Amino acid sequence: MFEQITLGDWISLIVRWVHAISSVAWIGGSAFFAFVIRPVEKTHPDAIRPILQPLSSVYRELVDISVIAIIITGLILMFDRLTGNDASPAWFIVLGLKLALAVWMFYLVWRFRQSDFNPTTQPTGLGGKLSWLIGYNAMVFLGVIIFLLASVLRTLFENSIST
């Protein structure tokens, strides 16, 4: 039943799996903060505020591990595709777009760390509100778009190997 799957196939399957679950952990974690913790904090500030600090520091670790895993596995997947001859020009364009958005997300994380950005503190003033909106929601938004682009890449690739 599994004899058609070579060792190389297993390795690339595992790399793809790690890439996918790390992406889910990162984007899912951000969405949980943005759409669950934040609204509950607004309605029940006394219940949530005391645990915000430990929550966000554990979340930080999750982001660190996920981002490292995503970069390593993403590069392996990319070189795996590039060494075959099945990557079409459309595939390259979509990959370029996906990479640009991924770099933007990595930059957002880096900038939050530089400015000691704390996703759990209440933004103050218009500037604060804007940067919160741009920073936090942009992360979830970019992640969702990247997932879509990853599916497009897959379809483009499968189409080019079947023709």
Ligand code: HEM
């Ligand atoms: C260094 C940055 C990254 C590189 C080089 C990279 C590269 C790739 C490549 C080459 C593929 C395979 C595409 C195909 O099927 O032809 C892929 C799939 C995928 N990528 Fe990335 N990626 C990166 C970052 C990200 C990020 C930040 C996310 C999510 C937030 C993400 C989510 C995904 C998902 C969900 C898949 C589909 C996995 C599957 O088919 O099971 N990637 N990536």
